[in-house]
Amino acid sequence: MFYSLVAWGFFYVRLVGQPSSQNYAGISIDSYGEVMVLLAASSVAYRMAASRTFRGWKTLSLKRRVVMWVFCYIIPYHAMINMNLIGYIPWLNVDLGGFEEVNANAGTYVVFTIVGIGAVFLVFTLSRSLYRAGTWKKCVVMYVVMVTSVLVSWALFPSTSFHLHHTMLGAFIIPITAFPTPAAAFSQAIGLGCFVQGYARWGWYSYLDTIPTYMTIAVPENAPNTTNVSSSGATVVWEPLGSEEAVEAYSLRLNRVEVYRGVDTSVVISNLEPNMTYFVGVAGVASWGTDGRVGPLSNFTTLEI
Template sequence: LLPLCFVLYVVWKSAVKRTLENGSPIAKVILWYPTFWLGISNNVTFDRLPVDRLTTTDLKEQAGALTAVGSIAATILTCAVIQAYSLWKSGRFKKYFKIYICFIGGLIALGSLPGLNLRIHHYILGSILVPGCATRGSSAYLFQGILVGLILSGVARWDFASIVETDTALLRGEAGASLKPPILDFNDDQNHSLSWHLNATDPVIDQIGNIDGFSLLLNDVEVYVGKNETVSIDVLRMENPALAQMMDDALDASNGTIDLYLRVARASVRSPTNRGDYTNAGVLQWPNGMWQKPEPGVS
């Protein structure tokens, strides 16, 4: 709370005070306060736009993301031009131009840090843009209200999130954030067995010694955890009667063959929760042993 109070104090001294102090009460009620609540209610207003992490992957995968980002950029640019004109009329354009050149230079420097991604969170966007609204007039009321609302909304929901984040942090626990899985192998001569091997650059044990084995999923049920790099489905059936019964029941209900969806990941043989990323599913047609290799990537 104290850091937020400090930020709001700086925002007040640098921009809001000039706009609201001795301003028209009617303008405040009609222009500033409604847009303030529009910004502070960001979770039900702007968050409905298909824009999340502003990563290349998200922009490609989310429908309408590019259009939304383009619209947001065009809106910000239009507002910036309007406020630049207001600052020019007040005789302070050169001062704020230098300030924003410093802001842009700082963002470029942060964005160029190796292994880190620049993240313009809501509170950062509001904090950067609100000084440019330190003017009087209807445009300042409108823009300033939204920006102050975004600062409060962003900090309230996500705290002071870092302006730079690693690739792993950016994934938020999604597939791709953990250790890469091994590569699945299949031998037609042993078509009831599944093998895998590590990439040549991957260590057998991770740096802190937690990941020292493998986990095998069969139809999204973990059926094996251990250090072997080859597993026989027949052996798993003998060791796990419940698995054998499940497969037999599925065979009885089908036309004599069933599809087994198999995924493998790096894992700890001691901890049931410590797992890396799983491969995409390879499909083994049981019991005739027809194999369909998995798609590249992780799941």
């Protein structure tokens, strides 16, 4: 059952949840080899934690085991392999990963508070289980060695930034969940889901990242304004970005297509279709020609003829 979950989750993310392209034949061919590496790594996780968790369930009744499997393992596992869907909840406004800035709102803080309380409870429960089992010293030594090695490698490359991928986070969680309790099983399923989803979608990358050049370019804080709208054109005006922010020009995007590139902060767009809605956004352009991220979007509708 454990290895079936791993294999299912891997192929689900690769082919259904987050396919990297529409070349499903090519994705499938590559996946048959890569899933073997994942299963090999998962066997270590099974021996370290999952086997002890499932062994403790053998004394439970059939009804209790079904409840544990469904609510403490299958549901949280599938929630994690579908974590990319969280980014599509409009009112939540959460970006899962990368260097993007998150404009959090009230819903975001409520959800983060609930998740934080749950995480604190799970940490407390797992810590108590480790203490009672007498294995907490081994875990502390293991994580201290791991953190020390990370810090040493980071010190060797100080120009990089530290990025803890959720694939690694899942791998770090699993070893301390070797208990048959509901909290341990729930935590283990979350860790396994993070590990499988991250590996299937992104692979195994280093925790030392080099920040992309475009991320260092300033981003407009406000959406551009549109005036003098007619049936075939409009004037778009936006706020300038300071030269100290590495921006020397601007790129105006109309429905994600660049229609202007230059130093002005206003432009007249022509040859538009009547009675059609357009979305506009501005990105800064650095002195070396690289485009930054597009700022907030605004929209306008051309007049009818």
